[in-house]
Amino acid sequence: MALLEVKNLKTYFFTRNGVVKSVDGTSFSIEKGEILGIVGESGAGKSITGFSILGLIDPPGEIVEGEINFDGRDLVKLSQEELQKIRGDEISMIFQDPQTSLNPVITIGEQLMEAILYHKKGVSKKDAYNTCVEILKTVGLPAAQKRMKSYPHQLSGGMKQRVVIAMALLNNPKLLIADEPTTALDVTIQAQILYLMKKLSKEFHSALILITHDIAVVSQLCDKIAVMYAGRIVEYGKKEDVIFNPLHPYTKGLIECLPKLNDDKKRLYQIPGIMPSLLGLPKGCYFKDRCEFADEQCDVYPPQQEIDKRIVFCHKVK
Amino acid sequence: MKRLTVAVAALALVGTMGVAKTLKVGLASGAYTMDPQAFNETATNSILSNIFDTLVRFDENIKVHPDLAESWTNPEPKVWIIKLRKGVKFHNGNAFNADDVVFTFNRIKNWKKSGFKGKVSMIDKVEKIDDYTVKFITKKAFPVFLRKLTYVNMLDKETVEGKSDEWIGLHPIGTGPYKFVLWRKGDQIKFKANPDYWAGKPKFDDLIFRVLSNNATRTAAILSGEVDIINRVPVVDVNRIKSNDKLNTFVKPGLRLIYLQMDQFREKSPYVKTSDGKNPFLDVRVRRALYYGINEDAIIKFIMKGFAAPAAQFHPDVVVGYDPTIKRVKYDPAKAKKLLAQAGYPNGFSVVLDAPNNRYINDAQIAQAVASSLAKIGIKVKVNATPKSSFFPRTAKQDTSFFLIGWASSDGDGSSMLDGVVHSKDDVKGYGRYNNGKYSNADVDRLIEESDANMNPASRVKEMREAQQIAIVKDQSIIPLHYQVDIYASSKKIKFVPRTDSRIWAFDIK
């Protein structure tokens, strides 16, 4: 059985201007120790998918439908108190921007130790402290003991992200959700952090959901890939299949965008147009306005097709 | 049973002897200083009168009685010999004698910041004859001499000499019935009985003055029993207090006249608008028209709630110089209009009436009512009611055409008002400082000056009355409105004695 199975998840935001269907019928699953990459442009619903798993959707947002089966429980049906026990313990999350994800007025040490103390009753403060120092060393933060006393503003962006990663790993979670963990960082540090995450997830036997707009990152790290577009998954399958043999025109476009080392004459490809506003989605296939293959057929939303253990939503794929 | 009786008896004993009797007085304003010669102001004088004695003292009806002076003679018009009471001690045990009297008078004369100079300005010299006899020599014959002495509180030379003014302002030591205990400024002043007072031990062991400047809170305090006496009961609250069967109210005619004065010296007055551009107040018919045109009865009835006495002249009847023949004219708007027409103003004119709004009882309201009355005879009056801090400097500069003001004949003698308000302005001779309408009549001036030095009471009063006849009846130099009355409320548990001079003299309260 899969560690996490998301079935037909729908997370809607009921705003003044209408219902924003940020996540609109998404399904995927992840096994123990597996790495799943969710790729898509900003606003495609990737992050909301991540927050939905942890039950971190605030009004006016709401999970309106679907199941999130995690380790035998449906997270959608759990109360906030029950979720709170799971968050940071069995499932933890790494946020996009390390600059804003640490509390500026609380020490690093306290913020780390909290994650242990609220989950493991009976652990002494001293043990928690030691665990935190250890984990800071594990994520490669120098002078860990000194850092415990530091405040976030005294650390660089890369250091902060390591702290956030350390925080996520503290309780050896079964599932780790990383939401664009490297976008806010310098390119050199990005690679380090990504490598570190992969290493750690293997070391800790955690499943990892990597949310990113960067298909290159996904192609390096992941076992499985889900491509999201305008709130829906359009293609979902093993990494090798999706990268080397993309079926959906959008996936193809994304991969075309990647610079290729041996082919520097060709200009970088761009998918024409922009993703439609979630408030003004076109009838039928959401991608049709940007798709070179689109025809009248595409005025109906394409049904799910399963091809070679891959799921894809497109009329043009046979 | 027997034990119980003993206990009850013991309790009764405690009740009569053990418990100190306290008199709590709620005042509309408190003292500014404990130096009896610094600031001549009614509330301060009233409070300090309980600590200090004077040579002579007013009784409740403003008649002069001996106090620290046992007796006096007036051998020549300018000489007064005063015999002092023997065996009187200050609160610190020092004996009171002639040296203290000489010291006290000289301190006022020489201290430039004293507010009591006016009380001693006619005294040329004070001499000690022996320990208990003092001789005063006045600059000229001075009939009001004794009355002025009621304001001179006796200080102890040994205690005060060489001390700073600041020290004296905080450490009052007198010979009076009460001793100073503490002064929490703006809140309360506490005195205790002086058991060695020469006239006997006071009835109350403690005397507390509380400052309750807000009318409503003062009323609330007497109703709730927080205090035993309040002064300046707001006129609107009298009936409510009367209906409380634990409280008494007292109405005592006071010395303060509320009147209107107008610019009588400029051809053009700054705050008057007339058709001919002239100052209408120069015409006696206009002044008289105002007198007829103000419905004073309505003001007394509705603004003062009946607590004021209509006035027709400068002084109330208890004051020397009162003229019983001068009666107030009846409110007669028709006649007022006729007078205005005769003076050339059939359609009236417009004028600004200046008034203080925090000095006299209902001052701003009275001014409005006056304006409302005059509007009905065609005079458009705009009321400019301001705090006394801007009102008095304005009138002193004559930066006004028409104003509402008050005067208290605090000596109980008409000369102060005749000198200050009626006599022509004359800074050299010291006359007419408050005559800011600048009314001037040589006959009146002569009569006033003569009366001021006339030692024959009968002919002096005649001169004063004659001056009034001219200044009021003939010239209408001011428009009298009413005399304020003082209203007090007290608990029925005590016997309160209201006084004409508005003071609270606790020694008389039983």
Place this chain on the structure above:
Amino acid sequence: MLKYILNRLFHSAIVMFVISFIVFFIMFKAGDPVQLLLPPDATQQDVIEMRHALGIDQSFIKQYEAFLRNVAKGNLGNSFVYGQPALDVVFERLPATLELSVLAMIFSIIFGVPLGIIASIRPKAWYSKAIMFLSLSGISVPVFWTGMVLVLVFSVLLGWLPSSGRGEVYLFTSAFTWDGIKHLIMPVLTLSFFQLALILRLTRTGMMEVMMQDYIKLATAKGVPRRVVVYYHALKNSLIPLITVIGIQFGQLVAFTIVTETIFAWPGTGKLIIDSIQNLDRPIVVAYLLIISFIFVAINFIVDVLYTFVDPRVRV
């Protein structure tokens, strides 16, 4: 740090110098206090002598120079009315005023902050709306009106509380005696009503802004209980701007005691300043305003120091 403090002191000294000059000038222009100090029957000679004795017959420059000389000696001159050193007169009344202001501020914080938090958590809930409407009334009702209604209800109609005065005082304050407390209740409530509402609203706004921050979401994602997220993670952040506001508002409270003290006959500096302005008692007015601006300066300094404790980012 020392340099910082010295710099601050220097700036404050300049501000206070300017204030003294302006106030002195205004009071100089205002008029002649002798007209109010002397009884009507005083002569013109007495007036001239008194003016000379008080030193107000001099030119403005001379008077101000004399004032500065006095200041150098640590003395702001003697009150025209009370005859006592102006500083003494003000200081004597200051405890009563500070007592009111401090208690009102404490009261406002104790109730304002928690209510603000409650209203921020579920802004759409009926109780949040009720709290917000009450707080809107709080900032809409003038202080004197609150005081009037309280006296009308609790003193006049019900007779539960005394309407005026300070009651029994023990060790500078009336908060230690039952009689004193009874006297304190209404003035403190009157004074704190507006502040409470203001603090409540600022707390709410601050909390709502903070609650949207990533670190709050991360704390939740970490499994920190809601209660801790709100009352520790969020509150600690929203307290920082609140401290500045409370600092500024304390000065406003001290100033608003003028109204409260007038209504409740509270023997503090507020009543003193009104009386002194009306008596044109310049030394007192100048001394009072200098003390008030000194309190302002001191509070700003304390706020800055507090900041370094609460906000690690501004540690000097």
Place this chain on the structure above:
Amino acid sequence: MKFFKNEMVVEFFEDKLAVGGLVIFLILSVFALFPSLFSYQNPYDLTQLFLENSFQPPNHNFWLGTDEQGRDVFSAMIYGLRISLYVGLASTILSVIIGYTLGLISGYYGGWIDTIIMRIADIQLSFPAILIALIIMALWGEGIGKIVIAITIVNWVYYARTARGVVLSEKEKDYAQSAKALGMSNFGIIFGEILPNTTAPIIVIATVRIANAIILEATLSFLGLGVPITQPSLGSLIANGYQVLFSGYWWASVYPGILLMVLIISINLIGDRMRDVMNPRLKR
């Protein structure tokens, strides 16, 4: 831009309390604009006042009773409302004009102009507003014009500060820079380009400040240092009635007090909503 504005208007009207506030405010404004249509007597016209009507309790002639001069409380309230509103609006408009101009100049030019203006502001802000107003009024005496000026003197600082802050950030923006590059005059840039882009925060502050100005005026009048009782504002009506409040003549101060409260609450409801609507930080 137009659409944006419309959206704000739509958003404003979604809050029932705010709409209620607006409706009440508009009704009160109509009363204040045409007081003679609604009042039984002109309280300023002394020929219409008769002492015989002094302190009448509410009755069919005088709906809300009379004061000691026989002035109809209801009529006086309507005229008082007019004066309170006038003082609030006039002082706010004046302080916006003065404060905003100084703030724009200060922020745009910087240098010694900035230093001087901001030092004056600093000194004034190191001092409670009510005290400044109190001293001014105590020495000038009462008067509507005087109190408008006093409140303006107190309030200009807030606008100056806000305007300066906004300008400092706006003048670096592209549109201002390009206007400069195109050779526009400083005056043109400040008032033509920057001003229209900085009005939102000022409008919000001004709304709240109108309420504050009205309260300040009422408070000063209560202390006897505001508007004279011969031309009463709501505040001076309350002050006048307060003298007799506990003597049983409650109507003379209670009714004006209630009207003052309603007026200020309605303005604050509007201001609150405008702040919410115009503040993007509180929106997601």
